[in-house]
Amino acid sequence: MENNKRLQLFAILSLSMANAFVGTGISPALETIRNNFVGAPDLLIQMIVSLPSLMVIVVSFVFSAMSRRISMRGLCLIGLGLYTAGGLLGGVCSSIVTMIITRMIIGIGYGILMPLSIGMLPYFYEVDEQQKLNGKVVIWSSIASIICMIVAGYLASISWRMVFLVYLFGIPCIVLCWKYIPPVTLSAGGNQVSVSVIKKVSIYAVGIFVIFVSYFAILNNFSGIVINEGVASKASVGMIMPIMTAASLITGQYAEWFKKKFKKNTMLLIWIFGSIGLIGLIMKGNLLCAIIGLIFFGMALALAAATLNAEAGVSCKKEESLCVGTVMMFMRSFGQFISPVLFTGIGTALAIENIRLPYIGSLLMCVVMLFIYCIFLKAKKTVSEQGA
Numbered sequence: 001m002e003n004n005k006r007l008q009l010f011a012i013l014s015l016s017m018a019n020a021f022v023g024t025g026i027s028p029a030l031e032t033i034r035n036n037f038v039g040a041p042d043l044l045i046q047m048i049v050s051l052p053s054l055m056v057i058v059v060s061f062v063f064s065a066m067s068r069r070i071s072m073r074g075l076c077l078i079g080l081g082l083y084t085a086g087g088l089l090g091g092v093c094s095s096i097v098t099m100i101i102t103r104m105i106i107g108i109g110y111g112i113l114m115p116l117s118i119g120m121l122p123y124f125y126e127v128d129e130q131q132k133l134n135g136k137v138v139i140w141s142s143i144a145s146i147i148c149m150i151v152a153g154y155l156a157s158i159s160w161r162m163v164f165l166v167y168l169f170g171i172p173c174i175v176l177c178w179k180y181i182p183p184v185t186l187s188a189g190g191n192q193v194s195v196s197v198i199k200k201v202s203i204y205a206v207g208i209f210v211i212f213v214s215y216f217a218i219l220n221n222f223s224g225i226v227i228n229e230g231v232a233s234k235a236s237v238g239m240i241m242p243i244m245t246a247a248s249l250i251t252g253q254y255a256e257w258f259k260k261k262f263k264k265n266t267m268l269l270i271w272i273f274g275s276i277g278l279i280g281l282i283m284k285g286n287l288l289c290a291i292i293g294l295i296f297f298g299m300a301l302a303l304a305a306a307t308l309n310a311e312a313g314v315s316c317k318k319e320e321s322l323c324v325g326t327v328m329m330f331m332r333s334f335g336q337f338i339s340p341v342l343f344t345g346i347g348t349a350l351a352i353e354n355i356r357l358p359y360i361g362s363l364l365m366c367v368v369m370l371f372i373y374c375i376f377l378k379a380k381k382t383v384s385e386q387g388a
Helices: 003-024 027-036 041-067 071-093 094-124 127-157 159-179 195-228 234-240 242-253 256-281 285-315 318-349 358-386
Strands: none
Touching: 003 071, 003 094, 003 127, 003 195, 027 041, 027 159, 027 195, 041 071, 041 094, 041 127, 041 195, 041 318, 041 358, 071 127, 071 159, 071 256, 094 127, 094 195, 094 256, 094 285, 094 318, 127 159, 127 234, 127 242, 127 256, 195 234, 195 285, 195 358, 234 285, 242 256, 242 285, 256 285, 256 318, 285 318, 318 358
């Protein structure tokens, strides 16, 4: 691969790395931030992590139109500019209202970057390369998340305001995209979200939705649960949570091995590993079980990112690549946003006070998805055999 091609790839990967900071960047400091906004509703505090996903959903309705008028390079620069500005402004907020506004700004930037990080791979690379590169996306996103969580945990111990300095990462991303992403504009008619595209990617989109509902159930609740139960200190949470990301990193490194070994059944491993992970997290007051849970869920998350996005991209035409990214982004972001709302609403409606309700609900969804994917893969195999 030529040097410019390598740098173009790293520019695309940098978008996924930046996206990883949106939720994980401040999640280790969530409890510290909560203590500095005394009286703010707990749901609103959790929205500091999840609110950007709402803006992603809003952006998804106009992204296809934007991508037909603005080049990929232009979209990258606009998205990264909003991402960096919104992230850094969070550190100077004096009220929960202004904090929410800055999270909306970063969310708009995030909403522009997400479909690009997913859609540019099938546009610029062939099918065989896509399968390998989706594994690299997981690896580099995991590396970024691990470093970010550790740095954020350390900065939170100094001041919650300093945590937002992690969004300075957007600056080198801007430079990379300016230099190495070509000013290509997809003005063709195929660059439009349609019923046909949604049908092709629906099973993968629903899978991404469930995995991210579960992922953000962990991000939003893990620090509060382990700190309140005395299992870990505020400072150590920033060292424990990256274990999940480290598991994703290692799994991403061997994603190709999993695909060759288990073929289409790799998708079943997502839900098996996810279920095992959530069972470990449900165990009360046991740090070892919590760590095992983080490891298995990290493996599930990596396989989901490496497999579902790749399968969705392969299922559609090249000119539909950004549309695939838009659909997958919408469902991923909807999962992130709805996660705290869903479990808080269920807990309130059913008068359930179990703090592990988000883990229990996520486990049930993963088990249901395991059965759905079993049926889907069996039906796909039958169609393939009949076609042969």
